[in-house]
Amino acid sequence: NAGVTQTPKFQVLKTGQSMTLQCAQDMNHNSMYWYRQDPGMGLRLIYYSASEGTTDKGEVPNGYNVSRLNKREFSLRLESAAPSQTSVYFCASSREEIYEQYFGPGTRLTVT
Amino acid sequence: GDSVTQMEGPVTLSEEAFLTINCTYTATGYPSLFWYVQYPGEGLQLLLKATKADDKGSNKGFEATYRKETTSFHLEKGSVQVSDSAVYFCALIPPGAGNKLTFGGGTRVLVKP
16 A cells, blocks of 8 residues: 655756656545645645546646546646746645545656 | 745754644634644655634644634644654645645754754
């Protein structure tokens, strides 16, 4: 039982490049989330998926797209990376009716 | 909109000292309140929660009481250990917001032997 896994752990991109961050959970959770963590700002919700086949924007969705591939997997795509997207990205999941969210270990992304 | 304000860190303590981290919130209605902890190099873990006024959440020696009158949810521990060194996040879910957390900025705590 691995919980929430994220790949890659570290990534360096040049401005304008694209990439996809992968997230998978093995807890049979309905809901999944993508956050970014910036110093002094806590975590901010980028996108979330309440159930397979649905996605919704969070607080800071601009510059990102997501795909809920199946119940286990929720990917985050940066189509044209910008230095302002340098951050640590966390994926999380939860059962629909329980508030606790389980977080992955994070992806540290640097855009130069 | 909804927001959470935490005291800025870092907070540096000696082992066995008393820890308080202040958290206040702004929200419509009665939100659910949480403390999450992030140990170095890891993701966040739920530490404790309270879902209605006057509830006390507790876990691992940490406590926090939901105070509606002061819109606060301060975290306390009576005797910290080096292993409590981490970043602590206060968070809320407003009524009707599903399961979407709003986080405070986080408070780094460093416990020295």
